[in-house]
Amino acid sequence: MHFTITGRNIEVTSGLREAIEDKLGKLDRFFAPATEAIVRLSVQKDMQKIEVTIPVKGHIIRAEESSTDMYVSIDLVEEILERQLKKYKNKLIDKKQNTPSFSAAFMEEDSQADDHVEIVKTKKFAVKPMDTEEACVQMELLGHSFYVFLNAETEEVNVVYKRKGGSYGLIEPEF
Numbered sequence: 001m002h003f004t005i006t007g008r009n010i011e012v013t014s015g016l017r018e019a020i021e022d023k024l025g026k027l028d029r030f031f032a033p034a035t036e037a038i039v040r041l042s043v044q045k046d047m048q049k050i051e052v053t054i055p056v057k058g059h060i061i062r063a064e065e066s067s068t069d070m071y072v073s074i075d076l077v078e079e080i081l082e083r084q085l086k087k088y089k090n091k092l093i094d095k096k097q098n099t100p101s102f103s104a105a106f107m108e109e110d111s112q113a114d115d116h117v118e119i120v121k122t123k124k125f126a127v128k129p130m131d132t133e134e135a136c137v138q139m140e141l142l143g144h145s146f147y148v149f150l151n152a153e154t155e156e157v158n159v160v161y162k163r164k165g166g167s168y169g170l171i172e173p174e175f
Contacts, residue, residue, distance in 0.1 A: 008042040023078045135160045
């Protein structure tokens with residue numbers, strides 16, 4: 001596994017780099033040798049945050065964790081990624097199409113995860129053209145963490161969502 005490590009408001013020291021490569025290197029057993037992990041470290045006030053993104057054919061495996069100590073955050077994010085990989089193994093492999101992305105040992109491992117995804121509620125609603133600010137207001141009025149709407153500017157379906165820290169995000173389709 002190859003690592004691309006960047007830092008924002010933090011210097012990526014050799015100790016941090018080593019800790020990341022050691023801890024996340026344990027995930028090598030799941031992936032093919034050419035797999036790249038993109039690691040982004042950041043510091044905001046007293047919180048030390050690590051975000052790890054591992055693109056594999058057709059999927060993106062991602063986890064983030066924050067704590068007051070970067071080394072603790074590294075430990076926590078490794079546990080999350082390992083749990084995700086074990087839980088969604090059968091979904092990720094998807095009829096052997098993604099086999100080159102994963103190691104042979106991981107492919108042969110017995111999976112004990114529940115393969116069934118159950119949708120318990122379906123909701124239909126009319127999408128009304130509006131701008132992103134109006135969509136954020138509507139989301140807040142409903143008390144939801146996301147809101148689907150028809151963007152009046154682009155005439156495409158978009159999603160606004162509430163991010164950690166109280167800011168907002170916008171998801172736009174890309175064709």
